[in-house]
Amino acid sequence: MIKVAELSKSFGAVKAVDEVSISVNKQDIFGLVGPDGAGKTTLMRMVCGLAVPDNGEVRLLGETLGKLEQARENLGYMPQRFSLYGDLTVMENINFFGSMYGLNRKTIAIRADEILALTGLNMFKERLADNLSGGMKQKLALTCSLVTRPALLVLDEPTYGVDPESRKEFWKTLYRLNREGLTILVSTPYMDEAELCTVVAFMDRGRVTAVDSPSNLKRSFRHPVLEVRVNTRDPEMFSGLAETLDYSFYGDKYRVVVDDIEVGRQAIERRLAEKNAPAASIREIPPSMEEVFISLAETEGDN
Numbered sequence: 001m002i003k004v005a006e007l008s009k010s011f012g013a014v015k016a017v018d019e020v021s022i023s024v025n026k027q028d029i030f031g032l033v034g035p036d037g038a039g040k041t042t043l044m045r046m047v048c049g050l051a052v053p054d055n056g057e058v059r060l061l062g063e064t065l066g067k068l069e070q071a072r073e074n075l076g077y078m079p080q081r082f083s084l085y086g087d088l089t090v091m092e093n094i095n096f097f098g099s100m101y102g103l104n105r106k107t108i109a110i111r112a113d114e115i116l117a118l119t120g121l122n123m124f125k126e127r128l129a130d131n132l133s134g135g136m137k138q139k140l141a142l143t144c145s146l147v148t149r150p151a152l153l154v155l156d157e158p159t160y161g162v163d164p165e166s167r168k169e170f171w172k173t174l175y176r177l178n179r180e181g182l183t184i185l186v187s188t189p190y191m192d193e194a195e196l197c198t199v200v201a202f203m204d205r206g207r208v209t210a211v212d213s214p215s216n217l218k219r220s221f222r223h224p225v226l227e228v229r230v231n232t233r234d235p236e237m238f239s240g241l242a243e244t245l246d247y248s249f250y251g252d253k254y255r256v257v258v259d260d261i262e263v264g265r266q267a268i269e270r271r272l273a274e275k276n277a278p279a280a281s282i283r284e285i286p287p288s289m290e291e292v293f294i295s296l297a298e299t300e301g302d303n
């Protein structure tokens, strides 16, 4: 559906997108995952033909960039800051977007009913967009970008700043749409959302550092992760411990990334003894997407 080959774009000295190659297949929910400034928006804008690459090529639905106009009729784009009209109702917003694409009222109404049923907004057609919750606004923006019935949907951080419950809801809708045949390219800074994609491309400083399914990415993580449960809450518990690579603190437990499991375990036990904090348990657990990403970002930085 999308083939991006060695795509680059700089803004002055900043390489926003640096020789990126990815391919998105029909059945994918393809996630571009990375922190602010990684280059996600710039890449998506080039995919949508809204920014011109310095180098490289975008192919959409088998077409080259030159023929993007035709291919684009099959593409829906929800930009990072999607602007709804607050003083228009839900249905008026949908009508507005639909008529921008030359659809007649009747077609828009039929499609809106279908999509609103899917997104659970059908009860709120007459509500002003300004009076919707953050999660409902995102769903309305999604509805607007679907009214052209695209085969391919590009979503730039659609759940940014939305509460966790609404984020879950939003992803359920994406799954439903994907099951019905929609190809989705979505960006997110949230690692828990990376888990929900069928394929993830990690982006960092303009580069794609890894592309694979979440389970394969985790399987390829070379370092053991130990979960340490302890009654002492100390964010600095494992600071400066040479035998550990990284650790994070979650209230009553710590996740510690180590090089060697036995060496790491001993170092952890030694530190706990020094801190007078006997461990309730230490066990190996699977890595999180966050740990995989951090390790890839660090490797890349060393080059």
Ligand SMILES: Nc1ncnc2c1ncn2[C@@H]1O[C@H](COP(=O)(O)OP(=O)(O)O)[C@@H](O)[C@H]1O
Binding pocket: 011, 014, 015, 016, 017, 034, 035, 036, 037, 038, 039, 040, 041, 042, 043
């Ligand atoms: N129009 C622009 N002019 C100058 N710099 C830009 C512009 N758009 C993006 N950048 C820079 O390019 C880099 C990547 O930005 P962006 O693609 O927005 O990343 P992301 O969406 O992952 O946060 C950042 O360093 C950003 O400051």
Ligand SMILES: [Mg+2]
Binding pocket: 040, 041, 042, 080, 156, 157
């Ligand atoms: Mg962005």
